[in-house]
Amino acid sequence: MNQITELLGIKYPIFQGAMAQISMSPLVSAVSNAGGLGIIATGSMSVDKLREEILKTQQLTDKPFAVNLMLMMANCEEIVDLVIELGVKIVTTGAGTPKRFMPKLKEAGIIVIPVVPSVKLAKKMEELGVDALVVEGTEAGGHIGEVATLPLVTSVVQSVSIPVVAAGGFSDGRGLAAAFALGASGIQMGTAFLASKECPIPDSYKEKIVSSVETDTVVTGRSQGAPVRSILNKMTLKYIEMEKAEMNREELEKLTMGSLRKAVVEGNTDEGSVMAGQIIGNIKQIRSVEDIIETTIEEYRHVNLPII
Known part of the structure; x- marks a missing residue:
């Protein structure tokens, strides 16, 4: 069984990127219901608003979903407490180190998956005892690092022993096959889900x-x-x-x-x-989240790799 799907209890090794003011209950629940991992973005979000979004998501899906912790936010400690209170079992983290929250999160049985842009940070996160990593290349949208996905993922998977999810430049089954070839256990897609019917943007x-x-x-x-x-x-x-x-x-x-x-x-x-x-040039139509995920998996299954 795939390391990420086994760890998280999801059907497919596909994460939805945590996009600030976008990744909320309509999109998150749709991704989780379609077999991926929906992730609520907490960027610029109040604790009360996050409570509302978590409760809505729990009403819309009985599948696993995550909350992304923006560690630079002033209310991050309150957000961590809320995540624990409401029984969320997976968090991804960004904009800092989750070190100060690790004892509390692990005591609550929460799976911790930081987003990292370098081998150095990947190693530090493994030393902290995180469960997996999202390794994001500079091709991604939003806040980025400076190393491209191909060399970054290649280097990280050789440097850590925990599962790696590749991010930055993925939108279909060919990308999923490429990520597996690099040694990753899955992919994270953000831009692809922007063009979904369920995405709450104009x-x-x-x-x-x-x-x-x-x-x-x-x-x-x-x-x-x-x-x-x-x-x-x-x-x-x-x-x-x-x-x-x-x-x-x-x-x-x-x-x-x-x-x-x-x-x-x-x-x-x-x-x-x-x-x-x-990856924006590879996205040509607005589709349902289910179609995006199912097509990605179907494309992956039909990738014919040439024999040298």
């Missing part, structure tokens, strides 16, 4: 995804040490111009203030932060 955002090609994303924020991959639009173009002009952090933050909400709530794809990965 149609304009979804249409932007399916109409874009692989060269349409750009990375902003490198000058500030916080690179983010999004679709090129008026806002990102202005940001890049300001970075080239060496504008200070305060001016850059003014430009991006509320930009994620503009995209995911208001549907403003010109001035909003339309985060997406480089």
Whole structure:
């Protein structure tokens, strides 16, 4: 049996990326019901809102799902306590180390899976006693590291003994086959699920995804040490111009203030932060979550690898 499916009790080794203000109960429950691992994103979320989302998800699915802990958030300790209180059994983590929460999480029997962008961090997380890793390459959408998925996953699987889920550049069964070839136990997809019927974002955002090609994303924020991959639009173009002009952090933050909400709530794809990965060119239609997952598995089963 696959290491990840056995560990988590899911049907397929497919994670749904934790996308801030997007990965909520409608999408999360749909992914879990279709056999993958739905993950609630806590970025910018209050404890009360998270309680609401967890309870809704528990009503919509009886399958495993996870909560992503953004460890840099001021209310992270309260969120951890809520996750334990409501009986969530899987967490993924990002933006820091889960070290201070590990005793509490493990005492509650919670499976901990950090998202890491380097071999160094992967080794540190294994030493902490985490259960698995999501290893994310720079092809991914949103906040990213600097190493591409292929060399990163290849290096990590040779450096740790716990299961690895590959992320960054996956949207179909060919990608799943490639991840297995690298030694990973599964894949995480984010951008692919943006173009799903169940994803709670405006149609304009979804249409932007399916109409874009692989060269349409750009990375902003490198000058500030916080690179983010999004679709090129008026806002990102202005940001890049300001970075080239060496504008200070305060001016850059003014430009991006509320930009994620503009995209995911208001549907403003010109001035909003339309985060997406480089796999965007492979996504051509809006489909149900079930179709995305089932097609991915079917494609994987029909991959014919040539014999050398």
